[in-house]
Amino acid sequence: MSDVTYAEKKRGTRPPHSAGPPPPDPRGTPRVWADDLRMGLAFALRGGREGWMRTVLTAVGVGLGVALLLLTTAVPGALANRDERELARSEVLASDAEYAGDTLLMGNVDTEYEDTMVRGRLLRPEGPGAPLPPGLDAFPKPGEMVVSPALADRLDDGDADLLRERLDYGIAGTVADTGLSDPGELVYYAGSDAIEAADVNVSRIAAFGNDGDGGGMDPVLLLLAMIVFVALLMPVAVFLIAAVRFGGDRRDRRLAALRLVGADGHAVRRIAAGEALAGALLGLVVGAGLFLAGRQVAGAVSVYGMSVFTSDLNPSPALALLVAAAVPAAAVGVTLLALRGVVIEPLGVVRSARPRRRRIWWRLLLPALGLGLLAPMMGQGEDAGAFPEWQVIGGTVLLLTGITALLPWLVEAVVARLGRGPTSWQLAVRRLQLSSGTAARLVNGIAVAVAGAIALQMVFAGVEDDYSKPTGNDTDRAQLSVYAAPGQDLRVGDRVAATEGVRGTVTTISAEVGSSKRNPAGSTTLTIGTCAELRKMARLPDCRDGDAFRLTGAYDSADTKRLLSREGPLYLNPSYDGLRGKALPWTPPPGLRPAKALRDVDGYRHGGAVATPGAVPDLDDSGVFAASVDVRLDPAVPDAAERVRNVVDGLDPLLSVHTLSSEVVEEDFAGIRTGLVVGAACVLVLIGSSLLVGQLEQLRERRKLLSSLVAFGTRRSTLSLSVLWQTAIPVALGMTLSMGFGLVLGTVLLRMTATPVAVDWTSVLLMAGAGAGVVAAVTALSMPLLIRLMRPDGLRTE
Template sequence: MSVTRTKPQPAPADTAEASAPTGARAWIRDLGMGMRFAAGGGREGWVRTILTAVGVGLGVALLLGAASVPYLTDHRSDRSSAREAADRMTLAGKIKRSDTTVLMRDTFTTFRDRSLEGRFVRAEGGRPVLPPGLGTLPGDHEMVVSPALRDLLDDPGARLLKERFRDYRVTGTIADAGLVSPQELFYYAGSGTLTTHDGAYRAARFGYDMSEPLNALLMVLVVLICVVLLTPVAVFIGTAVRFGGDRRDRRLAALRLVGADARAVRRIAAGESLFGALLGLAVGTVFFLAIRQLVAVVDLDKVSAFPSDLRPVPVLAALIVVAVPLSAVLVTVFSLRSVAIEPLGVVRGGAPRRRRLWWRLLLPVAGIGILLAIGRVSSTDQDINVYAIATGATLALVGLSTLLPWLLESVVARLRGGPVPWQLATRRLQLSSGTAARAVSGITIAVAGAVALQMMFASMHDDFNRVTGQDPHRAQLTVNSQVGDGRLAQRMIDEFRHTKGVKSVIGTVSTYATRPGPVAEGDIPPTTTISVGTCATLRELARVGSCHDGDTFVSHTGDRKMNDWVDESARPGKPVDVGPGDGSEAGQELWTLPAGTRTVQARPSPTGDKVDGILATPGAIDIAKLTEATTTAMVQIDPKVPDAEEYARNTAAHIDPLLDVMSIKAVNRDKQYASIARGLQIGAAATMALIAASMLVSTLEQLRERKRLLAALTAFGTRRRSMAWSILWQTAIPVALGLGLAVGGGLGLGYVMTRMIDKQVTDWWAFAPLTAGGAALIVVVTLLSLPPLWRMMRPDGLRTE
């Protein structure tokens, strides 16, 4: 009998384990499973998914809007340049008149703080070139207007504006190609008498870039604005993908019972977040498209845009599409690194290690170091490293948000005792300070950035807000005419004096006065100005003392050389030539300056200028002889009369539509600076609204997570008032710590940025209104969260399945 021995065979390998995918295949499988769980997780899963989608969608909409800014500004600038005459900076006489040339003159006016811009046009031939947006050139006393101006003229409340254009008939509408924005008030008006003597220029073709390069200091400011407005958005998106995290972790524990390992569970959780992020991309796109249509009809702080202009730059749009889902996956996996998900629903948060400070300090220190290494930036610099500035500012602000969890944990760990609401709030923060820190990190970054921006704005204020020296208390409007007719100039002054709402008029008729006689070749004949006005007017221009109609004066300023030149031109008892000044004897208009003319000292006029030369009253000279005169009227209006300024502007338009009417201002603000400030206000409003929504959604999500606990507390007799105060403290403590951190970090960043542009800090209290805004945000979020709180405190919240 033989015994056959066989070699023992190894036990068969687990077929499921052998066939389990690894690497990229495992990621694809588990992410797909997580997405299916999110889509088919019932009411509970959909609530969390919708919260995530809405939160991510709000952030995506704002990011898409920011990605559209380059395209928006470029196309607005292109349309503005396209309607400018290509040769507008060339003298009209040097452009040959032809069958296609057009005479044009710019005009500006305002109506109740709304600016109107227009062009007077006159065709010089039968085939005139047309500016963009026009099918035909308007004829004499015809107007082609923008749609917004057409609607304004049809508005019964704009009766005074319609009266201003009473001599013109609207014959058409400017197409979009000829407008900078849909709400722009722009027009073309035909004139049958327009000439180059009226200040018109000749256009042979259109297309001229009038834009100016951005000042280097403003470029630094723009970079910081972009960082401040967009960094909180990125933080908010990272917070949104964590909504419902605690409840999700408990649900994922069941997957351990069917054999999923810890890594697979994390990937499945990332898949759930990925589904919410992808849905958020779709929701954000819908929000963006809705806002895109809204910007055409809403004039937000005098800013509007065509929907076609709000188009994200393709590269930036692609970056958003990739970065948002990727960040959702990474944030979820990173957040689960200290969470042990075990079978039977046991979730262990790991050993509660204290957060470390040293690595959190590296980010802000690195950011400040980069900014300091850039050195000083002057307004004349052409090459600025905007990427280094953006990187440094971003690291500094993000570093503050990484410091907040450590600060919050350190503070709340030391809080003991107090009233019941205080204990409920502090105990909740001690158990889960990370959630509260995430909710507040957005406002921390926003306030810190806003403090830095406010410090920069304050330090740059004097560079872009120039004191004009004008006195708006003595006059509010100045009207200038190039009319070469003294009689018409006198009519202009008289009509203003009889206009409703006008208190007084400082009107002068001015021309050049030249000393007659031969002049050596190459020399300039002594010349000064002669200004004719009433005694009341002359008292506003010089310290004339006693004055009667028929008197004359010679006005001196503080410049001795100019005074000597005036004395050579204006000699009492000697003639001066007040004619057109063409150099011929036939063109001379001699007038003798009376022998008893006194010398007086000039004083600043309401426009801030000092008028030197000859001052004469109407009785001393016949202004009809001043054939090349210009007229200036400084108008003082009665603030008690409604629309007094509009009546004055209407009078100017009826005298001559080409009159230049300008407001007298004590401070003149740079247009680029004003545009950036306006953009900051709009962006800040959108960002703060997003932060408020973030805090509200986060608070509601935390309440939903604790629904059973809230109901249990109510069942044990906890008062509603105590619960409401606990919610307030639970919001206020993190926000207060975040604001304190933001103030310190913002002041530091602001100092470094101000030093970079070589300015001095002029406003160390820039944080005061911002902290008040943060306090108001606490109250608003608390009030909005009370109705859901009352619902969740009902006894049915104890019911479970």
């Protein structure tokens, strides 16, 4: 019987004394690689309880990461489809040359219900060729409406009595997906035969679908979007790299048995890579399943008022293929890289020898290169146009990658200097000294996520003033504002004042005052109200009905003084070329006195003149005067705002009701900030899940050690505290490092946007606290397994 080793049988080589050509180098043969990888796959799937448990752990970890990557690749397409649908329903106004036979009269009757916008349109086709809004099969008849599925569900809600009262139409159909921006949008189209082209808020529509592209996104907002993308994906990549190394210590000990039957060091490394490949491939399947399952419920989930259609969540084929190829390749590469410093011998794995000290120079090189890419863009701001995309992404990736490179060195350097303390402390420190790399791997993802979040919070806080403007509205004096244009019902103030839940109203009637009936050379505003109402606009001297005053201290005080002091009558509601209007003559009372203008609810000092009703004729002429009603609500009546809207809608659905707010935020800025919050929440859940899986796997590997310590009299509380210290020390170091990198990246980004550098320490500490909180929760969830593993049956072996 010939003495042929395992390696010789496997590679078809002969013993040294055999004749024939020398065998090929096993490290460079594709067939050898394929055979070893195939054997690793077999060990992972048919290698007993230990083998498949490690494979399952890896598959779950990789699956979570793959699901989030697939979601990320699908989001751009979903947003693009949303924009296309909104563009398709945009209204193209008819010109004067277009006749009414092929046009559509559309009234804007948007409203709010429970702080949610309801998009409403009144439709009146002017002929058989009238354009049909996207999502509709036919025009609704007068008194009927077509609603979105989300609005139909809201109307079926038992608590939606006020909404049903406001939308008092029969439901004739449902708006198709092509007419909605997202499945949660509240939309209705109602038929009407009462609206006219001359009515306020009514437009004549020639077609739907605007070809404009909106001019593109602001360069600073585009920069923010790129950084959000990188900051959310980097932790996922770090997590995937950590997931393929689950159970590495136990796997290496199993591989030592292969050395006993003749496998060389290169073979066992390839077999280990095959095991990791099995977990990664199963992870792809698990990730695809999780993504498909989440995709089915995506339409029913609304975050910050935004949702997506299931059909829109289609990953880009090219990016999906990239994920499918990159994840297994990364699993093999990471495994081979991790085993480069491990000696697997026939009698065991050599890990007890003092490891070579980690070098720091190349770890500092990564963030230095990142800063080198970002530094040339400092001070550019938005005036120089868009920031170079790949330069921004490359610099940010290198800078954040520096955290993953420096954290193992930092943990090793710090724990090497830790010494005396209680037993739990010493157990934890010794364990970290022996496996500092494993501890750092589990914290890397959280550290990268926190660093990115800190940097983005700094930038958002720095540029917020550019995209979030205070309105000046005094929301303590009024919460709603109702406006009736000339030609609409001026009794709205009295009706609103009598509504349940209204504490008070201030109604003013106004009209434009000009020097002539048509195309006046000068004009200003005349506001009419009682003395009590006018005193909220100006500091009046003694006032009685029939008085009028000229406002001072406003932007147009000088022009107003010249206009009101001229001889001859003035004209209310003058007309201009192309616009028809009914002008009324008005002669100001003699001896018009000045009055200092005050800031009103809108925060402005309105100019012009103010007068009591006795000083102005024909106040009942609704074609000349407009009415503005400031409404103060009773906070004890929760649905007071909805009752006001119902009263106004009952008078005229085309009347405007606005909710007063202290600030207004640009839509793109708000969308990116919302994306950051939602994405950060998903990433933290993912990283928390990975930490939990990794923690449980680490505890399982130390099962015999824990049981032995308990058998020798170690208290369970001591072991529990040691596990807590093993987590707390790397987390504290990781959060410190992430705060430093986050502040550096945030400072660089602020300099790039030409924004003064300021640190919001509250946000920084909150981000670090959130990361630490996730780790604390993971540690608490791992305690039940720790207690179970400390039982005496953990000493059993097979």
